Amino acid sequence: MNDFEAETPDAEILDAEILGLLAETSAAAPPPSLGARVANAAMSVRPGGQAIAALGGGGRTDTALAFVQTVDEFKSVLAQARGFEIVEPYGWSVTQLIAHLLEVDLYFGRQLGLWDHAIDDALEDDHLAMTEAAVRASVRADFADMVAKWIAASDALCRHVAQLDADQRRQSIKFHMLDTTVSTALVVRVFEVWTHTEDLSRTLRRDPPELDAGRLHLMTRAAIGAFQLGMLSGNVDGGQHTARIVLTGRGGGVWNQPLQPGLEAGEPSVTIVADAVEFCRLAAQRIEPADLNAEIDGPMDLAITVLRGASVFAA
Amino acid sequence: MTMTIVRPVNTVTSSGPSDVSLVARIAVGDDRALQMVYDRYSPLVYGLARRVTGSTGHAEEITQEVFVYLWQNPDRFDGDRGTLRAFLGALTHRRSVDEVRRNTRRAAREDRVGGDATNLELLEVGENIERSQTAERVRAAVSSLPEQQREALLLAYFGGCTFRQVGERLGIPEGTAKSRLRLGLSNLAVLLEGLT
Numbered sequence: 112m113n114d115f116e117a118e119t120p121d122a123e124i125l126d127a128e129i130l131g132l133l134a135e136t137s138a139a140a141p142p143p144s145l146g147a148r149v150a151n152a153a154m155s156v157r158p159g160g161q162a163i164a165a166l167g168g169g170g171r172t173d174t175a176l177a178f179v180q181t182v183d184e185f186k187s188v189l190a191q192a193r194g195f196e197i198v199e200p201y202g203w204s205v206t207q208l209i210a211h212l213l214e215v216d217l218y219f220g221r222q223l224g225l226w227d228h229a230i231d232d233a234l235e236d237d238h239l240a241m242t243e244a245a246v247r248a249s250v251r252a253d254f255a256d257m258v259a260k261w262i263a264a265s266d267a268l269c270r271h272v273a274q275l276d277a278d279q280r281r282q283s284i285k286f287h288m289l290d291t292t293v294s295t296a297l298v299v300r301v302f303e304v305w306t307h308t309e310d311l312s313r314t315l316r317r318d319p320p321e322l323d324a325g326r327l328h329l330m331t332r333a334a335i336g337a338f339q340l341g342m343l344s345g346n347v348d349g350g351q352h353t354a355r356i357v358l359t360g361r362g363g364g365v366w367n368q369p370l371q372p373g374l375e376a377g378e379p380s381v382t383i384v385a386d387a388v389e390f391c392r393l394a395a396q397r398i399e400p401a402d403l404n405a406e407i408d409g410p411m412d413l414a415i416t417v418l419r420g421a422s423v424f425a426a
Numbered sequence: 427m428t429m430t431i432v433r434p435v436n437t438v439t440s441s442g443p444s445d446v447s448l449v450a451r452i453a454v455g456d457d458r459a460l461q462m463v464y465d466r467y468s469p470l471v472y473g474l475a476r477r478v479t480g481s482t483g484h485a486e487e488i489t490q491e492v493f494v495y496l497w498q499n500p501d502r503f504d505g506d507r508g509t510l511r512a513f514l515g516a517l518t519h520r521r522s523v524d525e526v527r528r529n530t531r532r533a534a535r536e537d538r539v540g541g542d543a544t545n546l547e548l549l550e551v552g553e554n555i556e557r558s559q560t561a562e563r564v565r566a567a568v569s570s571l572p573e574q575q576r577e578a579l580l581l582a583y584f585g586g587c588t589f590r591q592v593g594e595r596l597g598i599p600e601g602t603a604k605s606r607l608r609l610g611l612s613n614l615a616v617l618l619e620g621l622t
Contacts (some may be wrong), residue, residue: 406443
């Protein structure tokens with residue numbers, strides 16, 4: 112509302128600034144008890160830790176649908192690529208990237224009971240090592256042929272996943288080093304496919320498709336949930352501390368995360384505030400902890416320890 | 427606790443995170459960020475509401491409404507279009523004026539708090555020295571305005587008066603009241619350059 116009838120929008124903004132300054136002359140300390148009442152009233156309309164709806168808070172995203180959508184987005188970017196172009200960070204050709212994805216999809220389908228597929232059991236826990244042989248073997252493979260094979264496997268996988276009911280999604284599955292549910296494995300796959308979509312988009316010098324808040328929220332929750340595993344597998348010692356992670360923007364949220372398994376969350380020793388998408392790139396090891404734009408409140412060395420632990424998904 | 431940045435991109439100062447950062451954190455459910463915004467701006471919100479409505483009870487209600495509104499609608503604040511102080515000040519003023527215009531007993535209102543809407547005496551602002559210095563500078567700027575402009579501005583802002591009511595109080599036409607108020611705002615913008 113333009114209370115003082117400024118003639119232009121810019122003048123209205125300036126009026127608001129002047130009047131805000133004028134208000135400072137009447138500033139007065141409120142009653143001490145008012146702060147708690149305000150906090151209670153606020154939490155009663157939106158709980159702490161829940162983002163506003165526009166950023167993905169309060170909603171439930173279908174993990175199967177999320178997986179299928181993310182695969183479709185990858186396919187749309189792939190349609191613009193040529194097989195010989197190089198995709199970082201691994202220096203694979205696009206053909207080799209597809210060989211990697213084919214191997215992962217064949218493994219995932221096997222774990223879901225769709226088909227048989229032989230793997231080297233010794234390499235099963237390592238996502239990259241498990242596909243290394245297939246990636247090497249595809250160095251001179253025909254791109255169109257590789258894409259066709261991958262699309263056939265991917266389409267079968269997506270059809271199967273899309274018709275899973277709630278009970279089936281709650282079933283246990285081993286996926287690399289994770290013993291988890293089918294639903295969680297689907298979120299991990301969303302993470303992986305999204306990461307490769309970004310990798311490929313970078314190669315093509317195009318903006319990647321923008322993930323919706325719901326899918327991003329699935330990913331940020333997965334990244335935070337994998338924290339302790341990441342610290343264990345990376346031999347990173349977080350001590351008895353709790354880290355408060357605030358991820359802003361679409362898919363964001365707030366988590367008080369103990370840094371040791373079995374610990375209950377306590378008063379945070381360190382608070383880290385970062386953009387949700389950037390944090391997902393850190394989790395996927397596409398950026399280093401030192402390259403993350405973050406606000407840190409607390410000891411810097413503990414913050415870096417936490418961020419190292421967050422770099423857990425090798426895609 | 428120290429506030430530091432892994433990469434110095436944001437405008438974090440020794441006084442803590444920026445308002446823009448705090449509102450972004452509120453949007454994702456950070457209740458501690460809301461607490462920080464409350465600590466920073468509740469004196470402004472409460473004080474303004476109390477000054478305009480003349481009632482500590484209404485001031486408390488309005489303060490609660492303003493911060494709950496921010497918690498529910500953080501995306502309504504655009505840091506590119508103005509400061510959080512201006513945003514919260516505008517919300518508070520609007521709500522307070524609504525309250526005043528529902529209140530038919532304006533004389534009783536002035537008696538409850540004491541003083542009239544045009545009294546710019548600085549009220550207590552706690553230990554925030556920066557806020558005190560800002561308020562002092564604003565008060566000095568307002569005091570230096572021509573009396574006609576100052577009266578019109580303070581009646582409209584702290585008194586919650588419409589242009590017509592300002593004109594009636596000052597014995598001038600409504601159009602003249604509006605002109606004096608706009609001139610007052612323009613002059614204040616010049617005097618307070620650097621703070622805006």
